[in-house]
Amino acid sequence: MALVSTLEILEKADKEGYAVGAFNINNMETVIAIIEAAVELDSPVIVGVSESAIRYMGIKMAAGMVKTLAEAVPISVGLHLDHGKKMETIKEAVKNGFTSVMIDASDRPFEENVKITKKVVEIAHSAGVSVEAELGKLPGPEDDISIEEREAFLVNPEEAEKFVDQTGIDFFAPAIGTSHGAFKFKAKSKLDFERLRLVKEKTQVPLVLHGASSVNKKLLGAAEKYGLELSGARGLCSEVLKKAIKKGINKVNTDTDLRIAFTVGIRSVLLQEPSVFDPRKIMGPAMDFMKDVVKERIEVLGSVNKG
Numbered sequence: 001m002a003l004v005s006t007l008e009i010l011e012k013a014d015k016e017g018y019a020v021g022a023f024n025i026n027n028m029e030t031v032i033a034i035i036e037a038a039v040e041l042d043s044p045v046i047v048g049v050s051e052s053a054i055r056y057m058g059i060k061m062a063a064g065m066v067k068t069l070a071e072a073v074p075i076s077v078g079l080h081l082d083h084g085k086k087m088e089t090i091k092e093a094v095k096n097g098f099t100s101v102m103i104d105a106s107d108r109p110f111e112e113n114v115k116i117t118k119k120v121v122e123i124a125h126s127a128g129v130s131v132e133a134e135l136g137k138l139p140g141p142e143d144d145i146s147i148e149e150r151e152a153f154l155v156n157p158e159e160a161e162k163f164v165d166q167t168g169i170d171f172f173a174p175a176i177g178t179s180h181g182a183f184k185f186k187a188k189s190k191l192d193f194e195r196l197r198l199v200k201e202k203t204q205v206p207l208v209l210h211g212a213s214s215v216n217k218k219l220l221g222a223a224e225k226y227g228l229e230l231s232g233a234r235g236l237c238s239e240v241l242k243k244a245i246k247k248g249i250n251k252v253n254t255d256t257d258l259r260i261a262f263t264v265g266i267r268s269v270l271l272q273e274p275s276v277f278d279p280r281k282i283m284g285p286a287m288d289f290m291k292d293v294v295k296e297r298i299e300v301l302g303s304v305n306k307g
């Protein structure tokens, strides 16, 4: 079917108490893996495209691949601009049929973030496109900061309420303790659930969890087997993620797990079959590894049979 409004996908998830995966793409193999996995589990899915992915493959290529595949399948597929920073990219995404855009001005002072986000809402809503925005920061565990300093990176629930009210955004990404990449925690996964509860209570919109990759044992085992160096990597464990979904997270962003799966797939062929030079034989297994990741995530998010 045609692409479906991301807001519609998330409002249903919010009402029924599950989350939908937003998976980042960097090439055609990733698009196919994501959509095939979602179709096999009859799950809705959101395809995320970052500004750097747009620089890599072009916005028309990214949007064209997702729209073409979505039209051929019976599940709901949303197309989302991830971490939009430039007004120009937001406008391009709206023009190219994205069903939602994220404006990420979370590094700006509150009032400036509100001003920029309001402008994006005006542009996007006039084209029927929904808007995500973020408050707080997602640090990396490698940032050498104290627990108190890390606290200061997290969303302030009062500010969140004001921000959602003043901007009119459709879904909101609060920083509650995750970070992007493969090195999220030094020890066990930990999120600020009380902060999440307050944000949900005060904003009443679908919430988004960035930096949600699992970097789980299976991926790390495969990485080790095929010589991908990831020592010390640690992601968000499924139990903690499930609890976050119970408390109001409806969109769960994953990129790192797919990047690891893709690399493991490529390495597995190149290391084991030195005579292979057909790109399809190299990319095929990478696609299978990524498909497994998407299926595992969909099971954890509870969106099976919600397609």
Ligand code: G3H
Residues within 6 Å of the ligand: 024, 050, 051, 052, 053, 082, 083, 180, 210, 255, 256
């Ligand atoms: O949250 C960020 C995503 O992982 C996208 O990263 O800008 O390197 O494509 P990227």
Ligand code: 13P
Residues within 6 Å of the ligand: 024, 082, 083, 179, 180, 181, 182, 209, 210, 211, 212, 213, 214, 253, 254, 255, 256, 257
């Ligand atoms: P990960 O790095 O945990 O996959 O997070 C991706 C993300 O938040 C994309 O917006």
Ligand code: ZN
Residues within 6 Å of the ligand: 083, 180, 210, 211, 253
């Ligand atoms: Zn993110």
